[in-house]
Amino acid sequence: MQAAHPSRNPEHMKPLLIIANTPSPNTQTLRSAVADGARSAAIEPVVCTPFEADAAHVRRAGAIILGTTENFGYMSGALKDFFERIYYPCLEETQGLSMALYVKAGNDGQGAKTSVDRIVTGLRWNAVQEPLILSGDFQATFTAQCYELGAGMAEGLKMGIF
Secondary structure (H helix, E strand, O other), rough: OOOOHHHOOOOOHHHHHHEOOOHHHHHHHHHHHHHHHHHOOOOOOOEEOOOOOOHHHHHHHOEEEEOOOOOEOOOHHHHHHHHHHHHHHHOOOOOOEEEEEEEEOOOHHHHHHHHHHHHHHHHHHOOOEEEEEOOOOOOOHHHHHHHHHHHHHHHHHHOOOO
């Protein structure tokens, strides 16, 4: 009998890393929905704030989901701090890392999206879907969209797609 491919074997699979800024109950709900979506695919994600996450977390990850608020037309300062700390330590070691982004935006979210895009392009990470922009007042549909994001990323990781 042939052994299971390591990327398809949950015991040997690299984890799904979720790094999200959660300054409010609504953003905590969004991050929880992403993690719950991952768990629905039988994946236990590693969930951190940008201040808790470091280069070692990123190096161990099989895929990453970033969550940020839109602050002054830019990503959150917390996520920027994370990128400043991990950029050079991860630059050569994490090229090709599959990633997705969600933005809780008060406006259109484009400034936050663009600022993250510039950095992940420099890191040579692979965006596996268009960023999820959650604009305006909080809506129940945001939670469902975040759940689907987590589930989709976890399934892709489980299937060895990334």
